[in-house]
Amino acid sequence: MYIHRDLEHILSEAIYGKKVVVLYGSRQTGKTTLIEHLLSDETIKREGVVRLSGDIMQEKELLQYDTMTVEKAKSIMGNARTLFVDEAQKILDIGLTLKIIHDHLRHLRIIATGSSSFELSEKVGEPLTGRMEEFILPTLSFSELSQYTDAVSERNALETRLLYGSYPEVCAMQTDLKRKRTLKNLCSAYLFKDVLKWNNLKNSEKLGKLVKALALQIGSEVSYKKIGDLIGMDNETVESYIERLEKAFVIFRLTAFSRNLRNELKKSRKIYFCDTGIRNALIADFRSFDLREDVGHLFENYLIVERLKYNSLHELDVQSFFWRIAGNESKEIDYLEESSDKGIVAYEFKWNPLKAAKAKCPLHFSTAYPDAEWKCVSRKNYVEFITGAM
Secondary structure (H helix, E strand, O other), X not given: OOOOOOOHHHHHHHHOOOOEEEEEOOOOOOHHHHHHHHHOOHHHHHHOEEEEEOOOHHHHHHOOHHHOOHHHHHHHHOOOOEEEEEOHHHOXXXXXXXXXXXHHOOOOEEEEEEOOHHHHHHHHOOOOOOOEEEEEOOOOOHHHHHXXXXXXXXHHOHHHHHHHOOOHHHHHXXXXXXXXXXXXXXXXXXXXXXXXXXXXXXXXXXXXHHHHHHHOOOOOEOOHHHHHHHHXXXXXXHHHHHHHHXXXXXXXXXXXXXXXXXXXXXXXXXXXXXXXXXXXXXXOOOOOHHHOOOHHHHHHHHHHHHHHHHHHXXXXXXXXXXXXXXXXXXXXXXXXXXXXXXXXXXXXXXOOHHHHHHXXXXXXXXXXXXXXXXXXXXOOOHHHHHOOOO
16 A cells, blocks of 8 residues: 655656756665656656666666767657656766756656665766755655554554654564564665665674664764774774765764853764664664663654654754753753744653653753743654644
8 A cells, every 4th residue: 555755745846847856765765666656647657757777787778878878868768758767876977867868858857766865966966966856755754654544543653663663664564573574674685785885895794883883872972982992993984884874864963052051062963763663673672662771762763853854844944953061960952953933942852751741941051042942742742743733
């Protein structure tokens, strides 16, 4: 059964525009399924679609830049008006090829997808400057899953989402055993392919140690040096691996907010996983909540991911941070947003609603930022937060 994606209406408008549409996203988030759904539009079907994939050698060779000419492009397209290139990052100089096709066959709709933003963006970025629109398809959001089932059922599935994440294939599984098996396959067969291909990296063992170390530190500040010492990497290598993991949509970084106080952390960063199920699979921990000590961190990770999905989909001009002061009176705020229309809004996350009711904004923060808002998010009101109602 097809799950309608929040990005559909934006992509459908872009496809009918005058620019190349580039869709990024982790492997298995449903990029091809989404594009095929949009291409099932009667007008597009009637006008014809040419589908090519970087996974198929013969099709890959058709789009090689060193043999591409306007005449060849015309022969590939025939009378069709839409070109869809899947796994485009696997095609050498694909950006230059698409530039030729776009510049000389202006009547075409061109769509390209890729699972690695650092690979594909490097290939299409400069050649297609001013000629493309870029989008990212994350894993399924709360609103998408609510439409698939209903809002009450999805609200009640919170613990399942924290344990097993929101990859489409995982969400389609009916048992925990199948969810675990699917996540294990995602991690071993797909997730790190793009990272390891970068500069032909061979050391999958150290990459595995790195992601496990990061998985054990979600919600905590990360020291590249400490992680490097732990797994036998220098700072620069750790940072470069983390950058590639981020661009392969495995993790993301949250930086510290600092404006006024001398003892505010300025260069610190936290690292979260784009999907909590992947995080748990990496450390092989799917224990129930009554046996876990990391429930608060999982809840925090999930809330931030869902909020970022919401902000991105609605194209909100919002910057995201965490806040902490060091010293004897160390205080922290889990998540903070700054925008031109709302100013500074700080959020504290508490899994337990009773603890949330007693939580207060840190005095150092309210004194330094008197115009800022402070709110507490728990299981009781988390839906309002992740759907932008808070």
